[in-house]
Amino acid sequence: MVAGHIVATTGEPVRYAPRSLCSFAAAAFMAVSLSSPAGAEGPPTPCSEQRETVRLGNALPRVATRLAAGEAVTIVAIGSSSTAGAGASTSAAAYPSRLAVELQAQFPGRSIRVVNRGVNGEEAQQMVARFDTDVFPEKPDLVLWQVGTNSLLRDRHLAQAEPLIREGVRRLKSGGTDVILVDPQLAPRVISKPDVAKLVEMLSAVAKEENIGVFHRFAAMRHWREVQNIAFTTFVPPDELHMNDWSYSCIGKLFASSINEAISRSLLTATR
Numbered sequence: 001m002v003a004g005h006i007v008a009t010t011g012e013p014v015r016y017a018p019r020s021l022c023s024f025a026a027a028a029f030m031a032v033s034l035s036s037p038a039g040a041e042g043p044p045t046p047c048s049e050q051r052e053t054v055r056l057g058n059a060l061p062r063v064a065t066r067l068a069a070g071e072a073v074t075i076v077a078i079g080s081s082s083t084a085g086a087g088a089s090t091s092a093a094a095y096p097s098r099l100a101v102e103l104q105a106q107f108p109g110r111s112i113r114v115v116n117r118g119v120n121g122e123e124a125q126q127m128v129a130r131f132d133t134d135v136f137p138e139k140p141d142l143v144l145w146q147v148g149t150n151s152l153l154r155d156r157h158l159a160q161a162e163p164l165i166r167e168g169v170r171r172l173k174s175g176g177t178d179v180i181l182v183d184p185q186l187a188p189r190v191i192s193k194p195d196v197a198k199l200v201e202m203l204s205a206v207a208k209e210e211n212i213g214v215f216h217r218f219a220a221m222r223h224w225r226e227v228q229n230i231a232f233t234t235f236v237p238p239d240e241l242h243m244n245d246w247s248y249s250c251i252g253k254l255f256a257s258s259i260n261e262a263i264s265r266s267l268l269t270a271t272r
Contacts, residue, residue, distance in 0.1 A: 047249070047250035047253050047254065048223075048228070049254070049257055050220055050223055050254060051257065051261070053216060053219050053220055053223055054215060054216050054217075054219070054220050054254045054255070054257070054258045055258060055261065056180060056213030056214065056215065056258050056259070056261070056262045057207070057208075057213055057214065058207070058211060058212055058213040058262065059262055059263075059265045059266035060142060060178045060180075060213070060259065060262045060263050060266050061178065061266045062141050062142070062176055062177060062178045063075075063141050063142050063178050063259070063263055063266075064262075064263045064266035064267050065266075066141055067107065067110060067263060068267060070110075072111040072112070072113070073110070073111070073112045073113070073141045073142070074112075074113045074115065074138055074139060074140045074141055074142075075096075075099075075112065075113065075114045075115065075140060075141065075142045075143075075144065076115045076117055076134075076135050076138050076140040076142075076143050076144070077095070077096040077099070077114065077115065077116050077117060077118065077143075077144040077146070078117040078118065078127055078130070078131075078134065078135055078143065078144070078145055078146070079117075079118045079122075079127070079144075079145065079146030079147060079182065080118060080119065080120060080121060080122045080123075080127075080146065080147075080149060080150050081118065081120040081121065081242060082095075082118070082146060082149065082185050082242055082243055083095065083096065083116065083117075083118025083144075083146045083182075084116065084118030084119060084120050085097075085116070085118065085248065086120055086241075086242040087236075087237040087239065087241075087242030087243050087244050087248075088243070088244065088245055088248050089244075089245050091116070093245040093248055093249070094116060094118070094248055095243075095248045095251045095252045095255065096114050096115070096116040096118070096144075096252075097114070097116065097252075098248055098249045098251070098252025098253070099114055099252040099255050099256055100112070100113075100114040100252075101252065102252050102253050102255070102256030102257075103256050103259070103260075105256075106256055106257075106260050107260075115138055115140075117130070117134040117135060118146070121150060122150065123147075123150045123151050123154075123156070123161070124147050124148070124151065124161050124164040124165050124168065125164055127145070127147060127168065128164060128167065128168040128171070131168070131171060131172070135172070136175075140177055141177060141178060142177065142178040142179070142180065142259075143172050143177055143178070143179050143180070144180050144182055144215070144255075145168065145169070145172070145179065145180070145181050145182065146181075146182035146217075147161075147165055147168075147181065147182070147203075148161060148165070148183070148184060148199050148202070148203060149184040149185070149190065149199075151199075152184065152190065152193050152195055152196060152199050153189065153190070153193065153241075155193070158195055158198055158199055158202055162202055162206065165181075165203070165206055166206055166209075166210065169181070169206065169207075169210045169212060170210065173210070173212070178212075178213075179210075179212040179213070180212060180213040180214065180215055180259075181203050181206065181207050181212065181213070181214045181215070182214075182215045182217055183199070183200050183203045183204070183214060183215070183216060183217055183218045184196065184199060184200065184217065184218050185217055185218065185221055185236075185241075185242070185243055185247075186217075186218050186221035186222050186224075186225060187221075187232070187236045187240055187241050187242070187243075188232060188236065188240040188241075189239075189240045189241040190241065196218075200218050204216075213258075213262060215255055215258060217251060220250075220251065220254055221235065221247070224247075224250075234246065235247035235250075
């Protein structure tokens with residue numbers, strides 16, 4: 001790594017997830033998301049900031065402290081195919097790589113390394129098992145954990161995944177690492193599952209209870225669909241599940257802004 005630059009490195013994704021009862025409220029939520037928004041669907045608009053939509057809700061004290069001291073920062077993104085970059089034209093278009101580019105723009109002259117440890121098809125159990133080989137050796141200051149989508153797609157009982165996710169968060173935090181959970185993407189095959197609202201709520205609840213941040217990817221993408229009137233075909237590839245270059249880039253931009261805001265909040269709190 002060259003000092004003063006932000007770089008992204010990738011892991012080795014190996015396989016894709018297969019195509020995989022909830023309350024009336026969740027079913028209604030799904031129906032609204034699948035329906036066409038009012039008005040004509042136009043070409044993609046520039047990625048809006050959506051600051052309140054994607055606000056993390058928690059500070060990032062470790063990252064803030066290291067940046068304030070002029071020290072290097074390592075970020076590890078662990079997850080499944082939408083972290084690995086399925087649907088992108090190249091690995092450089094995956095969200096961790098785009099996040100690195102955006103962080104470079106927002107923190108010029110700082111050394112921040114973003115490591116992509118996404119593996120296609122994995123669920124929480126497989127990800128937690130990889131912490132010792134793919135996460136902890138990097139000595140991360142911040143871990144971005146995208147989890148839960150494959151359990152949803154395979155119709156697993158989310159109650160089985162929740163304790164694994166909670167255990168994983170506690171392991172990641174044990175060394176003082178900052179942690180952010182990443183909730184599912186909004187795509188036709190995801191929102192066709194009646195438990196999608198339950199998954200989003202569960203990840204938010206775990207994050208709140210464990211005092212960590214959650215990046216609301218689902219809400220950001222719902223904003224594209226229902227507020228900006230952007231067609232699914234613009235930000236979801238033909239598999240109706242993953243993301244494409246435009247949506248990965250936009251998520252990288254939004255995520256970088258969210259991290260920046262959380263760092264600023266951490267520094268403000270520390271000076272009081």
